[in-house]
Amino acid sequence: MDLGSHPTFESHDDGTVLTSAPQDAPVDRATAAARRVVDAMLRTDRANANLDRVAEELNSIADHLEEHAPAVAERLIDMWNGEGVTRHDPVTGPENAIAPPIVLEGLSDGSVRGEVTLTMPYQGPPGCVHGGVSALILDHVLGVANAWGGQAGMTAQLNVRYHRPTPLFEPLTVTGRQMSVEGRKINTVGSITTADGEVCVSVEGLFIDAAVPRPR
Numbered sequence: 374m375d376l377g378s379h380p381t382f383e384s385h386d387d388g389t390v391l392t393s394a395p396q397d398a399p400v401d402r403a404t405a406a407a408r409r410v411v412d413a414m415l416r417t418d419r420a421n422a423n424l425d426r427v428a429e430e431l432n433s434i435a436d437h438l439e440e441h442a443p444a445v446a447e448r449l450i451d452m453w454n455g456e457g458v459t460r461h462d463p464v465t466g467p468e469n470a471i472a473p474p475i476v477l478e479g480l481s482d483g484s485v486r487g488e489v490t491l492t493m494p495y496q497g498p499p500g501c502v503h504g505g506v507s508a509l510i511l512d513h514v515l516g517v518a519n520a521w522g523g524q525a526g527m528t529a530q531l532n533v534r535y536h537r538p539t540p541l542f543e544p545l546t547v548t549g550r551q552m553s554v555e556g557r558k559i560n561t562v563g564s565i566t567t568a569d570g571e572v573c574v575s576v577e578g579l580f581i582d583a584a585v586p587r588p589r
C-alpha cells in the first residue's frame with residue numbers, strides 16, 4: 374500500500390507523533406463540542422426538563438451543518454487529501470466526534486503507543502469498555518503500527534483476546550507493533566493495559582498489503 378510520506382521508525386525520531394493532534398481550528402473546536410454533547414447526553418438526568426429544547430437546538434445545528442455539506446463524492450476527495458487520513462478516522466481523528474480521539478506516537482523500537490481514558494459513550498459491561506470499541510481501537514492502532522513499520526495493509530484477520538474487563542474512567546495504554554512481513558502478509562500485535570500494567574485486551578492481526586484507490 375502506498376504510504377506516501379507517512380513517517381516510519383527507520384526514518385523518524387523516537388516519539389514522533391503519528392496522529393493529528395487537535396488544533397485550535399474551528400472544525401476541531403466544533404467536533405470537541407459535539408463529543409462533549411454525546412458524553413453529557415448520557416450523563417444528564419433523564420428527568421432534565423429541558424431535553425425537548427435540547428433536541429430542538431441540536432436539530433437546528435444539524436440542519437445548519439447539512440445545509441453547508443457538499444456532495445458526498447466531493448467531501449470524500451477532500452477527506453483523503455494530504456494528511457486527511459488521520460484527521461477523520463474514528464479512533465484518532467480530531468474531526469470525528471466518535472473518536473476519543475487518541476494521540477499515537479511512534480517509538481524507536483518500532484512500536485506505537487497512546488494513552489486514553491474512555492467514558493460512557495464507549496461502555497459495554499457496567500463501568501467497562503465495550504469489547505467492540507476495544508477491537509476498533511486496536512485494529513486502528515495496528516494499522517498505524519504497520520505504517521510506522523514501513524508496510525501497511527488491509528485487515529484480513531483480527532484475533533481478539535479479552536483477558537479481563539477494561540475499565541472506563543481510568544487511563545489506559547494502547548500499543549501496537551509490527552512483528553513480521555512475508556511478501557504481502559503482515560503480522561501485527563497489540564494490547565490495551567491499565568496503569569498498573571494489567572493486560573485487558575490483546576490482539577494478533579493479519580494484514581494484507583493491498584492497494585486501496587483514493588477517491589479522486
Ligand SMILES: CCCCC/C=C\C/C=C\C/C=C\C/C=C\CCCC(=O)SCCNC(=O)CCNC(=O)[C@H](O)C(C)(C)COP(=O)(O)OP(=O)(O)OC[C@H]1O[C@@H](n2cnc3c(N)ncnc32)[C@H](O)[C@@H]1OP(=O)(O)O
Pocket residue numbers: 374375376377379458512513514515516517520525526527528529530557558579581582583585
Ligand atoms: C486502510 C486504509 C489506510 C490508508 C493508507 C494510507 C496511508 C497510511 C497512513 C497511515 C496509516 C493510518 C491509518 C491506517 C489505520 C487503520 C487501518 C484500518 C484497517 C481497516 O479497517 S481495513 C478494513 C477491513 N478490512 C477489509 O475490508 C478487508 C476486506 N478484504 C479484502 O479487501 C481482501 O480480502 C484482502 C485485501 C484482505 C485480500 O485480498 P487480495 O485479493 O488482495 O489477496 P488474496 O486473496 O490474493 O490473498 C493474498 C494472500 O493472503 C492470504 N489471505 C488473504 N486474506 C486472508 C485472510 N482473511 N486470512 C488468511 N489469509 C488470507 C491468501 O491466502 C493469500 O496467501 P498466499 O499468497 O499464501 O496464497
